[in-house]
Amino acid sequence: MTAVESVGMTVSDMDRAVEFYSQVLSFKKVSDVEVLGTEYEQLQGLFGVRLRVVRMQLSNETIELTEYLTPKGKLISIDSHSNERWFQHIAIAVSNMDKAYQHLRSFKVQRASTAPQRIPNSNKAAAGIRAFYFKDPDGHNLEIIYFSIKGLNFQVTLSAKRLCMSNFAVFAKIFVGSYFGKGIDYTSLQLSHRLLVC
Structure with missing residues (x-):
């Protein structure tokens, strides 16, 4: 292992997320792609998966935002706390x-x-x-x-x-x-x- 390539986060509305990260936090959009197919189904472990993936850059670092167009996932629980393992x-x-x-x-x-x-x-x-x-x-x-x-x-x-x-x-x-x-x-x-x- 040599480095962290990017940090990934799942979002529910890509346009809203891109607006937030660019306008509020000064990230720049680097790429914006939509992907689907057997390879992504096997990679994600989800049948019929279709994704929109946007890479955003701040200085030398990138984050990767992913919206699952299908199938949709669960929202983050409103009662999540910092001592829980998904935090x-x-x-x-x-x-x-x-x-x-x-x-x-x-x-x-x-x-x-x-x-x-x-x-x-x-x-x-x-x-x-x-x-x-x-x-x-x-x-x-x-x-x-x-x-x-x-x-x-x-x-x-x-x-x-x-x-x-x-x-x-x-x-x-x-x-x-x-x-x-x-x-x-x-x-x-x-x-x-x-x-x-x-």
Whole structure:
């Protein structure tokens, strides 16, 4: 294993999802295809599957949005919590938390956090980092994250070619750009086992 190629998410309405990720989070659409056939049925394990797949890019990272045109799947449960194994999120690095937070508020995003939170000094590895959780139109959890000068050592030592996975986080560092929407910092995946690739 060498790298995370992309992060995939299933959406219920592709046009709505593309509008959200491009207008609210500054992603750019890279490709937009519709696929079907026996190979995709076998790959997905679903009979009669027809998919619309859109790749969106932010800095050097991509996400892959998939809408199942047929068959339709279940919605994310409204009572999902972060301690459940299907929970995952992507974090987008920002250089100005206050401006990024106001930007999100201007779009009236659905909040998961009450407001941006600061990691306390008792967590020496991440002290000073600020984060805010919110949701996309399908209920996927997203995060904006700001690294203070003191907190930068926590992540900057990781490079794009070095991937370390542990029980609750996958780190693939790319901290660049202006106050908002210039890089995905990490995807946080709940894993039932430990995996380390360094």
